[in-house]
Amino acid sequence: MVNIIHRIGIRSGSEKVYKAISTIEGVSNWWTEEVEGDDKAEGKIQFTFRTDTGNIKGQMLMEVKELNPQQRVRWHCVEGPDEWIGTDVTFDLSEQDNQTILIFGHRNWREAVEFTSHCSMKWAVFLLTLRDYVETGKGKPSPNDIKIDNWN
């Protein structure tokens, strides 16, 4: 199995970071504005990404598998791009040196394909904007996300 794993520090307590990764309102401020569903344990959350003209370019349905306040969130992808189905998105938090350290994972890809490396870079950019959102109140979720290549 192939894993994307990034480490980032956010100058904030873990409670605020946890809220940004575990609630529909939180995630809509840094990943995509269009989020709906049930963010409780065993709930399903749908994330939609659109082109500039409003067409859907990507949609993922995640089941909330773990919710440990201030410590861990895990989603399991049940619908979405073929390569994503069956993968897990994890957020592990700890406090160190007056920062909340987030170990972000997008784990259990069946194989490393070019789309994996696109997602690796794209997740890094979303984590920077997650940090901005928590630290300043202002993130850049899709459709206003930073584009990184000819795919998105």
Place this chain on the structure above:
Amino acid sequence: MVNIIHRIGIRSGSEKVYKAISTIEGVSNWWTEEVEGDDKAEGKIQFTFRTDTGNIKGQMLMEVKELNPQQRVRWHCVEGPDEWIGTDVTFDLSEQDNQTILIFGHRNWREAVEFTSHCSMKWAVFLLTLRDYVETGKGKPSPNDIKIDNWN
């Protein structure tokens, strides 16, 4: 073996991107200002990273293993952090949709440790500044690089 692989598109021809990744002057504009050595095939290049107060916080010696103009650069790490020794840094270029697509790899880590995830995120930030450098002439190499966590 564990690989970090990121995909980024740069709005420029591949010749300019190749120069930014294959020459000492190029790399000093987006990774670290302190680069010295021989950037020819089989040459060795030393990269130095310092703290704000000027102390060395990291130093890597890379052997230039592949230099295929407009296509590929590969370095092999011969000295540096223990986890980096024996790893390969690769840059693969292609032109698509009026961009140069760079597949960046830091490959052949013995295992995935927390430092790997730090480096994954840090490389993504350096690739954004590589893009800025090629597109605008201005990057943010160390020591003026964007810090991503409590380690750097």
